[in-house]
Amino acid sequence: MNLTLKVWRQKEPKEKGAIETYQVKEISRIVFS
């Protein structure tokens, strides 16, 4: 299973965060985290 992940990235508590896009491939039979 191939997925596109839109993940919230934020370096510091006071810093402005943003969504970044990643691709993951061959995901199967596992849990989310």
Add this chain to the structure above:
Amino acid sequence: MLDVLNNQLIESGKEPVAFDHDCREGICGMCSLYINGEAHGPGDGVTTCQLHMRSFKDGETIYIEPFRAKAFPVVKDLVVDRSAFDRIMAAGGFISVNTSGNTQDANALPIQKEHADKAFDAATCIGCGACVATCKNSSAMLFVSAKVSQLSLLPQGEVEAQQRVLNMVHQMDKEGFGNCTNTGACEVECPKGISLENIARMNREYMKAAAEN
């Protein structure tokens, strides 16, 4: 799955995604995440660490965000500071037991079956904060009421019940959690199925304690 992503990021020299996890079997309350607009993602009665990837389809786009609430500030990426819950617990989420050697055997105290069952159900709250993240007001009423109920329903917790509810609610308000408007979203998204009945119980106890103290 997030480990797979992080391995990819590390191998390509990029910063891995910070996220909370610990037991990875749905009992510690460390994992969080807002997945496709739902606390702990799709599926009933599961935490993020119990969420199987079979819940998603090949080619799907998944949005992963931290729990959002004023009282849960983002520390980094998907990690939020949930120490407000610890401070609420420190304000009253305990019972005082004399440990001088004359401690009462808990099993020797008769407890109504109905009360024991309700206390046990309340005690299954793992303090993950999904209720807060889901609530439009970022209210922590479900969490606090579960802790209040768990203790006040049992004889060991009755002694300090009034002061406990006053102190815990006071701390909850101080931490910046919002008010409860009874939408019931918290109960729907709670991975442990904590009932709104606990909020009703806490409100009754709070009103009684406030009137008598």
